[in-house]
Amino acid sequence: MKKLWGGRFEGKSEAWIDAFGASIPFDQKLAKQDIIGSLAHVKMLAKTGILTADEAEQITLGLTTIQEKLLADELTFSIENEDIHLNIEKLLHDEIGPVAGKLHTGRSRNDQVATDMHLYLKEIVQEVISKIHLFRQVLVHKAEENIGTIMPGYTHLQHAQPISFAHHMMAYYGMLTRDQERFSESLKRIDISPLGCAALAGTTFPIDRAYSAELLGFSSIYENSLDGVSDRDFILEFLSNSSILMMHLSRFCEEIILWCSHEFQFVELTDTFSTGSSIMPQKKNPDMAELIRGKSGRVYGNFFSLLTVLKGLPLAYNKDLQEDKEGMFDTSHTILTSLEIMAGMVETMKLNQEIMEKSTEKDFSNATELADYLASKGMPFRQAHEVVGKLVLDCTKQGIYLQDVPLEQYQAITPLIQSDIYQTLSSKTAIERRHSYGGTGFDQVKAAIERSKLKLESEEN
DSSP: OOOTGGGGOOOOOOOOHHHHOOOOHHHGGGHHHHHHHHHHHHHHHHTTTOOHHHHHHHHHHHHHHHHHHTTOOOOOOOGGGOHHHHHHHHHHHHHHHHHGGGTTTOHHHHHHHHHHHHHHHHHHHHHHHHHHHHHHHHHHHHHHEEEEEEEEEETEEEEEEEEHHHHHHHHHHHHHHHHHHHHHHHHHHHHETTOTTTTTOOSOOOOOHHHHHHHOOOOOOOHHHHHHHHHHHHHHHHHHHHHHHHHHHHHHHHHHHHSTTTOOOEEEEOOOGOOOOOTTTOOBOEEEEEEEEHHHHHHHHHHHHEEEEEEOOOOOGGGGGGGSHHHHHHHHHHHHHHHHHHHHHHHEEEEHHHHHHHHHTSSTHHHHHHHHHHHHHTOOHHHHHHHHHHHHHHHHHTTTOOOGSOOHHHHHHHOOOOHHHHTSSHHHHHHTTTOOOSSSSSHHHOOOOOOHHHHHHHHHH
């Protein structure tokens, strides 16, 4: 089969070489964007007089027919035509004959593929933003239901201080809010049209790049044609933002996996998000959380893969850039699916509130409360810290906790301690007293939830 670019060549390529060089097995995902870009391009060619009205009408009708067949899943692509661009062009030629060859006037596959990817990512990022928004709503709703649910807060995976479960959920809300902002901010670097940059130097035809960009819904065009066809920063930024997002989801999944364990028993996932064991009938495994935790690695890999591809490339286009697509497609699918699963998993998980609260009573997470209590009575905090540290050591040896220490023993240590110490040491009191802005105090958490609800509503308007 003669290549559409084969005029300069005498030899015939071999099938296995064609297969190695072809991108159609994966870039066919850009078929929709490729047709949309071509429809805009032919309209611009007609407006500028580069094509006659009759030629433009024939090409437009042909592209529309192909578009309808694509929607009906009736198109067949071939490796012989290498990529989505040449496949569409061949299909167009089959529909309308030689006039199809005029579609490529004033452009190259270099600016064509770049345009396709800008269109693709613009759509994907808007979908990602929507799914993050929905997940943030789930987090706020879960928090609002559990403001009074008490759990241990951790540092070093050791009990640190009691906190509200809602406060814990709102921490992830904050992470996801930043993720959404990063994706939103990246749109201005995705929303740029490279169409008309041609191979690298522009074109001699009197094209109207601004008109093409307007037809495609782009807010601006690349100022430099070399940059337009060479730029993959917008994909790198998408992969970077996706990696940070997956890191946040992975951290959350790690905690859910721990909370599901027999040792914690803080939460139980519904059957939808769990699986069993082929040999151990009692098992209920948090597989979906584990998969998201694991898939963070493939998203990181896609990011570093493209960074590595780009690091030594001279301008403008190089065949290496064919490696920019599979990771982008894979990451898109991974993060969109992960966000859907996370939202469903968190929304439906059951909290064992009694177990969570009890876990703050048989520990020393109230040690800071005693130190703060002494400091509020006038003892320098560093001295209070040492006094409480020694007392915790003594309690550990006796197998008791701070709330078990008799008042006489407390007052033997320092007369500053009075009978109100036991109220101070309760988990609920410890949370209530943390009323600094952004803290875990119940009133602060309520206020944070209200602010978040207003922000979510403003994003929808």
